Amino acid sequence: MIRQILISKYGIEVNDEMRLGDYEACVDKDKLYTLVPIAQKKVEELAELERLSEHLLSRGDRQVGTFLQSKDGDTKVEVEKQSYCVIVNENVSSFTFKQIGRKLGKFHYRGRTVPFNVENISRIGQWKGLWEKRIDQIEAFWNTMLYKQPESEFDRMFLESFPYYMGMAENAIQYLVDTELDDEPDAVDSGTICHNRFVKETWMGNYYMKNPFDWVFDHCGRDLAEWSRERYFRNIKTYHRDVKKFFADYQTIMPLSSFSWRLVYARLMFPLHYVECIEDFYSAVHEEDRLFLEDRMKKYLSHSKESEQFLREFFENVEVPVRKMKIPTVDWLTN
Structure with missing residues (x-):
């Protein structure tokens, strides 16, 4: 399904499809595209996740996935009464287990510098x-x-x-x-x-990609x-x-x-x-x-x-x- 959605909604032609964990995905020209069903996500949650991914990217995290905009300029598309987002990562690489603690430390360090209040996906104090x-x-x-x-x-x-x-x-x-x-x-x-x-x-x-839909x-x-x-x-x-x-x-x-x-x-x-x-x-x-x-x-x-x-x-x-x-x-x- 991801191939048809990328062509019809985003104007992107790809050849191969695969499974990446729970998701449909494909790699084309060193870019990883991941199709995420979003039936349970509120608009406000999606907006926060999009801003968080943009923040991490701006802070130098090259493995973070960002929301792909459709031909209509939207990050959410409707196909057969189902809602989807496509997450794109432009630095495809494999992950090594080495120093995973240090990598998580860097991820958290960047995450603490978010310049806006996070409310909808916050679990602080809960x-x-x-x-x-x-x-x-x-x-x-x-x-x-x-x-x-x-x-x-x-x-x-x-x-x-x-x-x-x-x-x-x-x-x-x-x-x-x-x-x-x-x-x-x-x-x-x-x-x-x-x-x-x-x-x-x-x-x-x-494929080493930090998926915003994993986050709180x-x-x-x-x-x-x-x-x-x-x-x-x-x-x-x-x-x-x-x-x-x-x-x-x-x-x-x-x-x-x-x-x-x-x-x-x-x-x-x-x-x-x-x-x-x-x-x-x-x-x-x-x-x-x-x-x-x-x-x-x-x-x-x-x-x-x-x-x-x-x-x-x-x-x-x-x-x-x-x-x-x-x-x-x-x-x-x-x-």
């Missing part, structure tokens, strides 16, 4: 409310299942495990609240351009925590060195404050992996998806002690001077 909402919804569902016979192995695991993970979530929320009450943000704690979920694959692949405006701790979480679950035996290097490389651009470290830790403590597994299973349509998620849940539950150890050793592993920075520990994890 973690507590969003976490509470998700946990409350799952608790309400759990309560409806308490007096029923489990219909699947997943039901049984969910019923038995939820009180533990609800307690973990409550600890994370309390740690976040205490941080916002007791600590003072520093320059590094200013809002910046972050990702919905920053993981290894976000920038990896044959938030505290840098969001990306730092989510990358570390994914790295841990990717290989719980060998994550130590990668996570340590990631934070060391990141801080060559800008050292983290005690406030930053505490937000990172609160986010790591919140059991997002478990929450998403529950949400995805009970909204899954296909049986193969449910079986996959059931296996994933078994893995999470069988490694709960290792996950506690990951949290217990986190500050030591990434060499945070906890006493000097007066960063509180979590009693039940350290005992």
